[in-house]
Amino acid sequence: MSTADYAAYIAGLPRVLAGAAALFRDAEGRVLLVEPNYREGWVLPGGTIESEDGETPRQGAWRETVEEIGLDVRLGRLLAVDWVHGTSRPPVVAYLYDGGILTEDELKAIRLQEEELLSWRLVPREELGAHLLGALHGRVLAALDVLADGSGTAELENGVRTDR
Template sequence: MTDDRATTFARARAAAGVLFFNDHDHIMLVDPSYKDYRDVPGGYVERGETPRQAAEREVAEELGIHPEIGRLLVADWAPNEAEGDKVLFLFDGGALTTDQLNAIRLDPSELVGYQFHDIAQIHNLTIPRLARRLVHAHAAHRNGSTRYLEHGNAPERGS
């Protein structure tokens, strides 16, 4: 027996990233070689992977380091007209140590650079939907919460 309703179900792709900090509470943004905007380390979840495993794998591939990945900061339902339904997970990478920073080896096929930035400047540094997500993730990191978002925004109560 088949369920004809299944054709209306969302088939979201999942992606996972990590928000890293420095000693000044600035956040890491990477410069992907294949995008025209700054992003965080991360990428799509592969079959059989959990979002946390994907985040760990992507950090290892892109930055060449294996830091402990902390708790979930944000889950964002963020469909994209060009890419379809997406759910994006952003994990807390904490503050990277000097040794971890010195160990970073960028994969040149993925990244051309990285820098730490003050969260107050984030809207000038990346695309709006990511900037909104990062502001919420930074706040969640500071107050110990996890946030559910839609398109980078907290849903209004009652909606």
């Protein structure tokens, strides 16, 4: 296969977007959410994986955490992978990593990326549905379940577990 033929083959393959985020909690188990200025609802620190620059999902989650909340934290294990169908965009594969439990000092050190974020807050599990829209709500609940029961990574489609 020639270089041109291979390039045409690659250009014709289906596309998928990829994002990665970190799930941070405080000592009481509340989840750290950030409020973006570019869309409705709240989200976790995270964003698009810069795969064209060679970035991996873990690297993307770490980079976005540093950029969005100013914390340089070593991320733990992969908690959930979610395939989210799109209507006006390609599907998104969302990776969710354990950010761990933040200390009081770490919480005080949070510095928001003002270009994208309006505020942050800690939200108990039972109130997450009022803040997280769509598949993200199910993804976060599945990740919290994985942390609670010590099971392996949750596999989801549109925020619903498919591995059970």
